[in-house]
Amino acid sequence: MREDLLEQLETWHEEDEFEQIVDAIADIPEEERDYELVSHLGRAMNNLERYEEAVEQFLTVAEEGQDDPLWHYRIGLAYYYLDRYEEALQAFEAADKLDPGDEDTLEFLDSIRQKLAESEPVEEPAGEPVPAESKAEPVVAAAPAASATDADPDSAGFWDDGAEGAEHYISGPPADDLIASVEESLVFKLPASYIEMMKQHNGGIPRSRCFPVRGTEAGDPDHITISGIMGIGREKRFSLCGPEGSRHIIETDGYPEFGVVICPCPSGSGVVMLDYRPSGNDGEPEVVYVDKERNHKAIKLAPNFEAFIRGLVHENAYKTGLAQE
Known part of the structure:
Protein backbone atom coordinates (compact mmCIF):
# COMPACT_ATOMS: atom_id res chain seq x y z
CA MET A 1 0.00 0.00 0.00
CA GLU A 120 26.51 45.04 0.59
CA PRO A 121 27.28 48.79 0.55
CA VAL A 122 30.35 49.68 -1.51
CA GLU A 123 33.15 51.23 0.53
CA GLU A 124 34.75 54.27 -1.01
CA PRO A 125 38.58 54.17 -1.07
CA ALA A 126 40.15 57.05 0.82
CA GLY A 127 40.64 60.04 -1.46
CA GLU A 128 39.02 58.27 -4.39
CA PRO A 129 35.22 58.77 -4.45
CA VAL A 130 33.23 56.04 -6.15
CA PRO A 131 30.89 57.34 -8.88
CA ALA A 132 27.28 57.27 -7.68
CA GLU A 133 26.14 55.10 -10.58
CA SER A 134 28.60 52.35 -9.68
CA LYS A 135 27.42 51.85 -6.13
CA ALA A 136 25.51 48.66 -5.43
CA GLU A 137 22.00 49.30 -4.19
CA PRO A 138 21.02 47.41 -1.03
CA VAL A 139 18.18 44.96 -1.35
CA VAL A 140 14.96 46.52 -0.04
CA ALA A 141 12.71 43.46 -0.19
CA ALA A 142 11.54 41.66 2.92
CA ALA A 143 14.35 41.38 5.41
CA PRO A 144 15.64 37.82 5.85
CA ALA A 145 15.29 36.05 9.16
CA ALA A 146 18.76 35.76 10.67
CA SER A 147 19.75 32.40 12.10
CA ALA A 148 21.12 32.31 15.63
CA THR A 149 21.88 28.62 15.92
CA ASP A 150 25.25 28.18 14.23
CA ALA A 151 27.02 31.39 15.23
CA ASP A 152 26.96 34.28 17.64
CA PRO A 153 23.43 35.72 17.22
CA ASP A 154 24.72 39.27 17.21
CA SER A 155 27.07 38.55 14.32
CA ALA A 156 24.10 37.42 12.26
CA GLY A 157 22.04 40.46 13.18
CA PHE A 158 19.51 38.28 14.95
CA TRP A 159 18.90 40.55 17.95
CA ASP A 160 17.57 44.10 17.95
CA ASP A 161 19.12 45.43 21.15
CA GLY A 162 17.93 48.93 20.33
CA ALA A 163 14.27 47.94 20.27
CA GLU A 164 11.94 49.53 22.79
CA GLY A 165 11.69 47.37 25.88
CA ALA A 166 14.75 45.22 25.09
CA GLU A 167 16.28 46.12 28.46
CA HIS A 168 13.47 44.20 30.19
CA TYR A 169 14.66 40.98 28.52
CA ILE A 170 18.45 41.09 28.33
CA SER A 171 20.60 39.69 31.17
CA GLY A 172 24.24 38.70 31.39
CA PRO A 173 25.28 35.15 30.39
CA PRO A 174 23.79 32.64 32.87
CA ALA A 175 26.15 30.60 35.03
CA ASP A 176 25.62 26.85 35.31
CA ASP A 177 24.33 27.12 38.87
CA LEU A 178 21.73 29.70 37.81
CA ILE A 179 20.60 27.48 34.95
CA ALA A 180 20.20 24.54 37.34
CA SER A 181 18.29 26.72 39.83
CA VAL A 182 15.91 28.04 37.16
CA GLU A 183 15.28 24.52 35.83
CA GLU A 184 14.49 23.36 39.36
CA SER A 185 12.00 26.19 39.82
CA LEU A 186 10.35 25.48 36.47
CA VAL A 187 10.42 21.68 37.01
CA PHE A 188 11.52 21.26 33.38
CA LYS A 189 14.92 20.69 31.78
CA LEU A 190 15.61 23.45 29.27
CA PRO A 191 16.64 22.48 25.70
CA ALA A 192 20.39 22.43 25.09
CA SER A 193 19.99 24.67 22.02
CA TYR A 194 18.12 27.26 24.11
CA ILE A 195 20.76 27.21 26.85
CA GLU A 196 23.56 27.62 24.32
CA MET A 197 21.78 30.54 22.69
CA MET A 198 21.22 32.24 26.06
CA LYS A 199 24.89 31.84 26.97
CA GLN A 200 25.68 33.92 23.88
CA HIS A 201 22.88 36.49 24.35
CA ASN A 202 20.59 36.00 27.33
CA GLY A 203 17.14 37.04 26.19
CA GLY A 204 16.05 39.91 23.99
CA ILE A 205 13.96 41.05 21.06
CA PRO A 206 14.74 39.49 17.66
CA ARG A 207 14.67 41.52 14.46
CA SER A 208 12.48 38.79 12.93
CA ARG A 209 9.52 38.18 15.23
CA CYS A 210 6.92 36.36 13.11
CA PHE A 211 6.39 32.63 12.75
CA PRO A 212 4.11 31.04 10.12
CA VAL A 213 1.32 28.86 11.47
CA ARG A 214 0.10 25.79 9.68
CA GLY A 215 -3.40 25.88 11.12
CA THR A 216 -5.83 22.98 10.79
CA GLU A 217 -9.06 24.66 11.87
CA ALA A 218 -11.07 27.72 10.91
CA GLY A 219 -9.92 30.68 12.92
CA ASP A 220 -6.29 29.56 13.22
CA PRO A 221 -3.93 32.46 12.42
CA ASP A 222 -1.63 32.28 9.38
CA HIS A 223 1.22 33.53 11.58
CA ILE A 224 1.98 34.70 15.10
CA THR A 225 4.17 37.53 16.34
CA ILE A 226 6.30 37.37 19.46
CA SER A 227 7.27 40.32 21.66
CA GLY A 228 10.63 38.83 22.63
CA ILE A 229 12.45 35.74 23.89
CA MET A 230 12.83 35.30 27.64
CA GLY A 231 16.31 34.74 29.01
CA ILE A 232 17.48 32.52 31.86
CA GLY A 233 17.26 34.45 35.12
CA ARG A 234 15.14 35.91 37.89
CA GLU A 235 15.80 39.64 37.90
CA LYS A 236 14.69 40.94 34.52
CA ARG A 237 10.97 41.57 34.09
CA PHE A 238 10.74 39.16 31.16
CA SER A 239 13.14 36.41 32.24
CA LEU A 240 11.97 32.84 32.82
CA CYS A 241 11.68 33.26 36.59
CA GLY A 242 11.30 37.04 36.58
CA PRO A 243 8.36 39.16 37.80
CA GLU A 244 6.47 38.52 34.54
CA GLY A 245 8.14 35.26 33.63
CA SER A 246 6.80 31.82 32.81
CA ARG A 247 5.26 30.89 36.18
CA HIS A 248 3.65 34.30 36.61
CA ILE A 249 2.04 34.16 33.15
CA ILE A 250 0.79 30.61 33.61
CA GLU A 251 -0.68 31.24 37.04
CA THR A 252 -2.12 34.68 36.27
CA ASP A 253 -3.67 33.97 32.88
CA GLY A 254 -4.61 30.32 33.28
CA TYR A 255 -2.25 28.88 30.68
CA PRO A 256 -1.72 25.09 30.70
CA GLU A 257 1.07 23.77 32.92
CA PHE A 258 2.57 21.37 30.37
CA GLY A 259 5.72 23.41 29.91
CA VAL A 260 7.52 26.75 29.94
CA VAL A 261 6.51 30.10 28.46
CA ILE A 262 9.46 31.45 26.44
CA CYS A 263 7.83 34.22 24.38
CA PRO A 264 5.01 36.59 25.28
CA CYS A 265 3.01 37.97 22.37
CA PRO A 266 1.76 41.52 21.78
CA SER A 267 -1.47 42.56 23.50
CA GLY A 268 -1.47 39.43 25.64
CA SER A 269 -3.23 37.49 22.88
CA GLY A 270 -1.24 34.34 23.52
CA VAL A 271 2.19 32.95 24.32
CA VAL A 272 4.78 30.63 22.80
CA MET A 273 5.57 27.69 25.07
CA LEU A 274 7.90 24.73 25.25
CA ASP A 275 5.52 21.75 25.31
CA TYR A 276 6.89 18.74 27.23
CA ARG A 277 3.86 16.50 26.84
CA PRO A 278 5.36 14.33 24.07
CA SER A 279 8.83 14.08 25.69
CA GLY A 280 8.48 14.28 29.46
CA ASN A 281 9.99 16.93 31.73
CA ASP A 282 13.59 15.97 30.88
CA GLY A 283 13.12 15.45 27.14
CA GLU A 284 13.26 17.66 24.04
CA PRO A 285 10.06 19.75 24.01
CA GLU A 286 8.04 20.85 21.02
CA VAL A 287 7.22 24.53 20.53
CA VAL A 288 3.56 25.57 20.50
CA TYR A 289 1.50 28.73 20.36
CA VAL A 290 -1.20 28.88 23.04
CA ASP A 291 -4.08 31.13 22.00
CA LYS A 292 -5.54 32.78 25.10
CA GLU A 293 -8.56 34.11 23.19
CA ARG A 294 -9.56 30.61 22.00
CA ASN A 295 -9.77 28.81 25.32
CA HIS A 296 -5.98 28.38 25.48
CA LYS A 297 -5.86 26.25 22.35
CA ALA A 298 -2.33 24.93 21.66
CA ILE A 299 -1.12 24.99 18.03
CA LYS A 300 2.16 23.25 17.20
CA LEU A 301 4.74 25.55 15.64
CA ALA A 302 7.98 23.55 15.51
CA PRO A 303 9.38 20.17 16.61
CA ASN A 304 12.06 21.81 18.79
CA PHE A 305 13.47 25.17 19.88
CA GLU A 306 16.16 25.31 17.21
CA ALA A 307 13.60 24.77 14.44
CA PHE A 308 11.47 27.53 15.95
CA ILE A 309 14.38 30.00 15.88
CA ARG A 310 15.29 29.02 12.31
CA GLY A 311 11.66 29.49 11.25
CA LEU A 312 11.24 33.08 12.47
CA VAL A 313 10.59 35.53 9.63
CA HIS A 314 10.56 39.30 9.41
CA GLU A 315 7.22 41.08 9.55
CA ASN A 316 7.89 42.43 6.04
CA ALA A 317 7.13 38.95 4.72
CA TYR A 318 3.50 39.54 5.66
CA LYS A 319 3.45 43.11 4.41
CA THR A 320 4.84 42.35 0.94
CA GLY A 321 2.96 39.15 0.22
CA LEU A 322 5.93 36.78 0.53
CA ALA A 323 4.19 34.68 3.15
CA GLN A 324 2.01 32.01 1.60
CA GLU A 325 -1.43 30.96 2.70
Whole structure:
Protein backbone atom coordinates (compact mmCIF):
# COMPACT_ATOMS: atom_id res chain seq x y z
CA MET A 1 0.00 0.00 0.00
CA ARG A 2 2.76 2.43 1.01
CA GLU A 3 4.89 1.54 -2.02
CA ASP A 4 1.89 2.14 -4.27
CA LEU A 5 1.42 5.59 -2.75
CA LEU A 6 5.09 6.52 -3.18
CA GLU A 7 4.99 5.34 -6.79
CA GLN A 8 1.85 7.41 -7.39
CA LEU A 9 3.48 10.48 -5.82
CA GLU A 10 6.45 10.14 -8.17
CA THR A 11 4.12 9.77 -11.14
CA TRP A 12 2.23 12.92 -10.19
CA HIS A 13 5.54 14.74 -9.77
CA GLU A 14 6.64 13.76 -13.26
CA GLU A 15 3.27 14.89 -14.62
CA ASP A 16 3.45 18.23 -12.73
CA GLU A 17 0.34 17.29 -10.74
CA PHE A 18 1.62 18.93 -7.58
CA GLU A 19 -1.80 19.71 -6.11
CA GLN A 20 -2.59 16.00 -6.27
CA ILE A 21 0.49 15.30 -4.17
CA VAL A 22 -0.43 17.91 -1.57
CA ASP A 23 -4.03 16.70 -1.34
CA ALA A 24 -3.04 13.04 -1.01
CA ILE A 25 -0.54 13.65 1.78
CA ALA A 26 -2.83 16.13 3.54
CA ASP A 27 -5.31 13.26 3.95
CA ILE A 28 -2.74 11.37 6.02
CA PRO A 29 -2.67 12.35 9.74
CA GLU A 30 0.46 14.34 10.60
CA GLU A 31 1.63 11.79 13.14
CA GLU A 32 1.63 9.11 10.41
CA ARG A 33 3.73 11.09 7.93
CA ASP A 34 7.33 9.93 7.84
CA TYR A 35 10.40 11.66 6.46
CA GLU A 36 9.80 10.47 2.90
CA LEU A 37 6.20 11.69 2.79
CA VAL A 38 7.07 15.08 4.28
CA SER A 39 9.86 15.40 1.70
CA HIS A 40 7.37 14.77 -1.10
CA LEU A 41 4.99 17.31 0.42
CA GLY A 42 7.65 20.00 0.79
CA ARG A 43 8.90 19.43 -2.76
CA ALA A 44 5.37 19.76 -4.14
CA MET A 45 4.82 22.98 -2.20
CA ASN A 46 8.04 24.37 -3.64
CA ASN A 47 6.79 23.57 -7.11
CA LEU A 48 3.51 25.33 -6.31
CA GLU A 49 5.49 28.37 -5.09
CA ARG A 50 4.09 27.88 -1.59
CA TYR A 51 7.53 28.47 -0.14
CA GLU A 52 6.62 29.43 3.43
CA GLU A 53 4.59 26.25 3.79
CA ALA A 54 7.43 24.24 2.26
CA VAL A 55 9.84 25.61 4.86
CA GLU A 56 7.40 24.68 7.63
CA GLN A 57 7.22 21.11 6.35
CA PHE A 58 10.97 20.69 5.94
CA LEU A 59 11.61 22.04 9.44
CA THR A 60 9.41 19.31 10.94
CA VAL A 61 11.97 16.75 9.74
CA ALA A 62 15.08 18.91 10.17
CA GLU A 63 16.85 16.44 12.42
CA GLU A 64 16.38 13.55 9.97
CA GLY A 65 17.38 15.72 7.05
CA GLN A 66 20.78 16.85 8.32
CA ASP A 67 22.65 14.13 6.39
CA ASP A 68 20.46 14.32 3.28
CA PRO A 69 21.71 16.73 0.58
CA LEU A 70 18.22 16.82 -0.96
CA TRP A 71 16.70 18.12 2.28
CA HIS A 72 19.22 20.96 2.37
CA TYR A 73 18.75 21.64 -1.35
CA ARG A 74 14.96 21.79 -1.11
CA ILE A 75 14.76 23.99 1.98
CA GLY A 76 17.50 26.15 0.45
CA LEU A 77 15.39 26.58 -2.67
CA ALA A 78 12.43 27.73 -0.57
CA TYR A 79 14.59 30.20 1.33
CA TYR A 80 16.04 31.47 -1.96
CA TYR A 81 12.65 32.31 -3.45
CA LEU A 82 11.64 33.98 -0.19
CA ASP A 83 14.71 36.23 -0.57
CA ARG A 84 16.11 34.76 2.65
CA TYR A 85 19.57 34.52 1.12
CA GLU A 86 21.63 34.01 4.28
CA GLU A 87 19.63 30.90 5.17
CA ALA A 88 19.62 29.76 1.55
CA LEU A 89 23.41 30.06 1.44
CA GLN A 90 23.76 27.97 4.57
CA ALA A 91 21.45 25.28 3.17
CA PHE A 92 23.10 25.06 -0.26
CA GLU A 93 26.58 25.01 1.28
CA ALA A 94 25.49 22.03 3.39
CA ALA A 95 24.04 20.33 0.28
CA ASP A 96 27.30 20.91 -1.60
CA LYS A 97 29.32 19.48 1.29
CA LEU A 98 27.19 16.32 1.35
CA ASP A 99 27.00 15.97 -2.47
CA PRO A 100 29.96 17.91 -3.92
CA GLY A 101 29.82 19.21 -7.48
CA ASP A 102 26.07 19.07 -8.14
CA GLU A 103 25.52 21.58 -10.96
CA ASP A 104 22.16 22.91 -9.75
CA THR A 105 23.52 23.43 -6.23
CA LEU A 106 26.56 25.28 -7.56
CA GLU A 107 24.36 27.52 -9.73
CA PHE A 108 22.26 28.50 -6.73
CA LEU A 109 25.38 29.15 -4.66
CA ASP A 110 26.76 31.47 -7.36
CA SER A 111 23.45 33.33 -7.60
CA ILE A 112 23.08 33.70 -3.82
CA ARG A 113 26.62 34.97 -3.36
CA GLN A 114 26.08 37.50 -6.12
CA LYS A 115 22.83 38.72 -4.55
CA LEU A 116 24.46 39.00 -1.13
CA ALA A 117 27.38 40.90 -2.63
CA GLU A 118 25.01 43.29 -4.39
CA SER A 119 23.25 44.01 -1.10
CA GLU A 120 26.51 45.04 0.59
CA PRO A 121 27.28 48.79 0.55
CA VAL A 122 30.35 49.68 -1.51
CA GLU A 123 33.15 51.23 0.53
CA GLU A 124 34.75 54.27 -1.01
CA PRO A 125 38.58 54.17 -1.07
CA ALA A 126 40.15 57.05 0.82
CA GLY A 127 40.64 60.04 -1.46
CA GLU A 128 39.02 58.27 -4.39
CA PRO A 129 35.22 58.77 -4.45
CA VAL A 130 33.23 56.04 -6.15
CA PRO A 131 30.89 57.34 -8.88
CA ALA A 132 27.28 57.27 -7.68
CA GLU A 133 26.14 55.10 -10.58
CA SER A 134 28.60 52.35 -9.68
CA LYS A 135 27.42 51.85 -6.13
CA ALA A 136 25.51 48.66 -5.43
CA GLU A 137 22.00 49.30 -4.19
CA PRO A 138 21.02 47.41 -1.03
CA VAL A 139 18.18 44.96 -1.35
CA VAL A 140 14.96 46.52 -0.04
CA ALA A 141 12.71 43.46 -0.19
CA ALA A 142 11.54 41.66 2.92
CA ALA A 143 14.35 41.38 5.41
CA PRO A 144 15.64 37.82 5.85
CA ALA A 145 15.29 36.05 9.16
CA ALA A 146 18.76 35.76 10.67
CA SER A 147 19.75 32.40 12.10
CA ALA A 148 21.12 32.31 15.63
CA THR A 149 21.88 28.62 15.92
CA ASP A 150 25.25 28.18 14.23
CA ALA A 151 27.02 31.39 15.23
CA ASP A 152 26.96 34.28 17.64
CA PRO A 153 23.43 35.72 17.22
CA ASP A 154 24.72 39.27 17.21
CA SER A 155 27.07 38.55 14.32
CA ALA A 156 24.10 37.42 12.26
CA GLY A 157 22.04 40.46 13.18
CA PHE A 158 19.51 38.28 14.95
CA TRP A 159 18.90 40.55 17.95
CA ASP A 160 17.57 44.10 17.95
CA ASP A 161 19.12 45.43 21.15
CA GLY A 162 17.93 48.93 20.33
CA ALA A 163 14.27 47.94 20.27
CA GLU A 164 11.94 49.53 22.79
CA GLY A 165 11.69 47.37 25.88
CA ALA A 166 14.75 45.22 25.09
CA GLU A 167 16.28 46.12 28.46
CA HIS A 168 13.47 44.20 30.19
CA TYR A 169 14.66 40.98 28.52
CA ILE A 170 18.45 41.09 28.33
CA SER A 171 20.60 39.69 31.17
CA GLY A 172 24.24 38.70 31.39
CA PRO A 173 25.28 35.15 30.39
CA PRO A 174 23.79 32.64 32.87
CA ALA A 175 26.15 30.60 35.03
CA ASP A 176 25.62 26.85 35.31
CA ASP A 177 24.33 27.12 38.87
CA LEU A 178 21.73 29.70 37.81
CA ILE A 179 20.60 27.48 34.95
CA ALA A 180 20.20 24.54 37.34
CA SER A 181 18.29 26.72 39.83
CA VAL A 182 15.91 28.04 37.16
CA GLU A 183 15.28 24.52 35.83
CA GLU A 184 14.49 23.36 39.36
CA SER A 185 12.00 26.19 39.82
CA LEU A 186 10.35 25.48 36.47
CA VAL A 187 10.42 21.68 37.01
CA PHE A 188 11.52 21.26 33.38
CA LYS A 189 14.92 20.69 31.78
CA LEU A 190 15.61 23.45 29.27
CA PRO A 191 16.64 22.48 25.70
CA ALA A 192 20.39 22.43 25.09
CA SER A 193 19.99 24.67 22.02
CA TYR A 194 18.12 27.26 24.11
CA ILE A 195 20.76 27.21 26.85
CA GLU A 196 23.56 27.62 24.32
CA MET A 197 21.78 30.54 22.69
CA MET A 198 21.22 32.24 26.06
CA LYS A 199 24.89 31.84 26.97
CA GLN A 200 25.68 33.92 23.88
CA HIS A 201 22.88 36.49 24.35
CA ASN A 202 20.59 36.00 27.33
CA GLY A 203 17.14 37.04 26.19
CA GLY A 204 16.05 39.91 23.99
CA ILE A 205 13.96 41.05 21.06
CA PRO A 206 14.74 39.49 17.66
CA ARG A 207 14.67 41.52 14.46
CA SER A 208 12.48 38.79 12.93
CA ARG A 209 9.52 38.18 15.23
CA CYS A 210 6.92 36.36 13.11
CA PHE A 211 6.39 32.63 12.75
CA PRO A 212 4.11 31.04 10.12
CA VAL A 213 1.32 28.86 11.47
CA ARG A 214 0.10 25.79 9.68
CA GLY A 215 -3.40 25.88 11.12
CA THR A 216 -5.83 22.98 10.79
CA GLU A 217 -9.06 24.66 11.87
CA ALA A 218 -11.07 27.72 10.91
CA GLY A 219 -9.92 30.68 12.92
CA ASP A 220 -6.29 29.56 13.22
CA PRO A 221 -3.93 32.46 12.42
CA ASP A 222 -1.63 32.28 9.38
CA HIS A 223 1.22 33.53 11.58
CA ILE A 224 1.98 34.70 15.10
CA THR A 225 4.17 37.53 16.34
CA ILE A 226 6.30 37.37 19.46
CA SER A 227 7.27 40.32 21.66
CA GLY A 228 10.63 38.83 22.63
CA ILE A 229 12.45 35.74 23.89
CA MET A 230 12.83 35.30 27.64
CA GLY A 231 16.31 34.74 29.01
CA ILE A 232 17.48 32.52 31.86
CA GLY A 233 17.26 34.45 35.12
CA ARG A 234 15.14 35.91 37.89
CA GLU A 235 15.80 39.64 37.90
CA LYS A 236 14.69 40.94 34.52
CA ARG A 237 10.97 41.57 34.09
CA PHE A 238 10.74 39.16 31.16
CA SER A 239 13.14 36.41 32.24
CA LEU A 240 11.97 32.84 32.82
CA CYS A 241 11.68 33.26 36.59
CA GLY A 242 11.30 37.04 36.58
CA PRO A 243 8.36 39.16 37.80
CA GLU A 244 6.47 38.52 34.54
CA GLY A 245 8.14 35.26 33.63
CA SER A 246 6.80 31.82 32.81
CA ARG A 247 5.26 30.89 36.18
CA HIS A 248 3.65 34.30 36.61
CA ILE A 249 2.04 34.16 33.15
CA ILE A 250 0.79 30.61 33.61
CA GLU A 251 -0.68 31.24 37.04
CA THR A 252 -2.12 34.68 36.27
CA ASP A 253 -3.67 33.97 32.88
CA GLY A 254 -4.61 30.32 33.28
CA TYR A 255 -2.25 28.88 30.68
CA PRO A 256 -1.72 25.09 30.70
CA GLU A 257 1.07 23.77 32.92
CA PHE A 258 2.57 21.37 30.37
CA GLY A 259 5.72 23.41 29.91
CA VAL A 260 7.52 26.75 29.94
CA VAL A 261 6.51 30.10 28.46
CA ILE A 262 9.46 31.45 26.44
CA CYS A 263 7.83 34.22 24.38
CA PRO A 264 5.01 36.59 25.28
CA CYS A 265 3.01 37.97 22.37
CA PRO A 266 1.76 41.52 21.78
CA SER A 267 -1.47 42.56 23.50
CA GLY A 268 -1.47 39.43 25.64
CA SER A 269 -3.23 37.49 22.88
CA GLY A 270 -1.24 34.34 23.52
CA VAL A 271 2.19 32.95 24.32
CA VAL A 272 4.78 30.63 22.80
CA MET A 273 5.57 27.69 25.07
CA LEU A 274 7.90 24.73 25.25
CA ASP A 275 5.52 21.75 25.31
CA TYR A 276 6.89 18.74 27.23
CA ARG A 277 3.86 16.50 26.84
CA PRO A 278 5.36 14.33 24.07
CA SER A 279 8.83 14.08 25.69
CA GLY A 280 8.48 14.28 29.46
CA ASN A 281 9.99 16.93 31.73
CA ASP A 282 13.59 15.97 30.88
CA GLY A 283 13.12 15.45 27.14
CA GLU A 284 13.26 17.66 24.04
CA PRO A 285 10.06 19.75 24.01
CA GLU A 286 8.04 20.85 21.02
CA VAL A 287 7.22 24.53 20.53
CA VAL A 288 3.56 25.57 20.50
CA TYR A 289 1.50 28.73 20.36
CA VAL A 290 -1.20 28.88 23.04
CA ASP A 291 -4.08 31.13 22.00
CA LYS A 292 -5.54 32.78 25.10
CA GLU A 293 -8.56 34.11 23.19
CA ARG A 294 -9.56 30.61 22.00
CA ASN A 295 -9.77 28.81 25.32
CA HIS A 296 -5.98 28.38 25.48
CA LYS A 297 -5.86 26.25 22.35
CA ALA A 298 -2.33 24.93 21.66
CA ILE A 299 -1.12 24.99 18.03
CA LYS A 300 2.16 23.25 17.20
CA LEU A 301 4.74 25.55 15.64
CA ALA A 302 7.98 23.55 15.51
CA PRO A 303 9.38 20.17 16.61
CA ASN A 304 12.06 21.81 18.79
CA PHE A 305 13.47 25.17 19.88
CA GLU A 306 16.16 25.31 17.21
CA ALA A 307 13.60 24.77 14.44
CA PHE A 308 11.47 27.53 15.95
CA ILE A 309 14.38 30.00 15.88
CA ARG A 310 15.29 29.02 12.31
CA GLY A 311 11.66 29.49 11.25
CA LEU A 312 11.24 33.08 12.47
CA VAL A 313 10.59 35.53 9.63
CA HIS A 314 10.56 39.30 9.41
CA GLU A 315 7.22 41.08 9.55
CA ASN A 316 7.89 42.43 6.04
CA ALA A 317 7.13 38.95 4.72
CA TYR A 318 3.50 39.54 5.66
CA LYS A 319 3.45 43.11 4.41
CA THR A 320 4.84 42.35 0.94
CA GLY A 321 2.96 39.15 0.22
CA LEU A 322 5.93 36.78 0.53
CA ALA A 323 4.19 34.68 3.15
CA GLN A 324 2.01 32.01 1.60
CA GLU A 325 -1.43 30.96 2.70
